[in-house]
Amino acid sequence: MRNDEAQALMASLLATSAALVDGIHAGVVARGFDDIRPTHGFAFVLLSHGGATVSELAGHLGVTKQAASQLVDELVGKGYVQRQAHPDDARARLVVLTRKGWDCTRAAEAAAADIIHGWTKILGAQRTRVLAADLARIAPAGPLRPAAR
Amino acid sequence: MRNDEAQALMASLLATSAALVDGIHAGVVARGFDDIRPTHGFAFVLLSHGGATVSELAGHLGVTKQAASQLVDELVGKGYVQRQAHPDDARARLVVLTRKGWDCTRAAEAAAADIIHGWTKILGAQRTRVLAADLARIAPAGPLRPAAR
DNA sequence: CAGATTAGTCAAGCGACTTGACCATATAGT
């Protein structure tokens, strides 16, 4: 693959990814959840699968557990999540989405669906599926976290 | 497109994009440039096309011109760029890459090429080109900037 | 050539994150 082709691929990939993150965020804000940031969405992804501990969240996001704890504090204060006693471990506390947290998660999914629908209108459903399949093959395993800056 | 397919597409796209950014950064660090961050790379992309003013850089990165000015200060201090008199505008100053800045840019290109080479080994050159073409069709125009957090 | 705009910097503050210290609980070693 030529150098300029590689450059173009990178540019398109990064631009598309940034547009997705920014677009979902904009859609979530437009749906009335204007006090959260994209990073919170990455947390919601984990929390929507049955809750998580602060340490798990920290590992998921790639930050320290102190940072994750502060993030949870903030989301508790805004009513998106709440802390519960952990069933198996008295040290740990399970962080789960509240009703508002679920509403916000669904808003994010709807915003994301809108964006991807736009892609299917450009590429067609079949080719979008191919795109998804190819990306899945080159995507690394592991938690979904925002890129470093 | 089904909802779970859309979710998988998003996850793969974000993971691939993050892996690219993190991977380039790791490659640049491994090549000896350990005092810069991915954001600086986005700046280098613009500066490598004939230099730019602080205001242009600010617009490119999506930050205030004060932040861009500080970033330039930092890069000047580390020897990656230097400020020159602007040929046409006595108010403005042209920021250009130094020798070290060019070396670093080439290191980033090499690191990026390594990563994309890995993709072509998985997908094949032809299919990677299709991927690039499809992404180019859905990627928004505009400057290449890091996604919000 | 006066008024408004633009390029850039200085200064102060904010917010997300870090490191370091600490307590409570759980797990492992002998």
Added chain:
DNA sequence: ACTATATGGTCAAGTCGCTTGACTAATCTG
């Protein structure tokens, strides 16, 4: 069983990238 170590979580303080606000110098507009 009992100590030693590891793990989950929080508190406190500090760092760093970025912001808003105020300002100067130079350019454009009418």
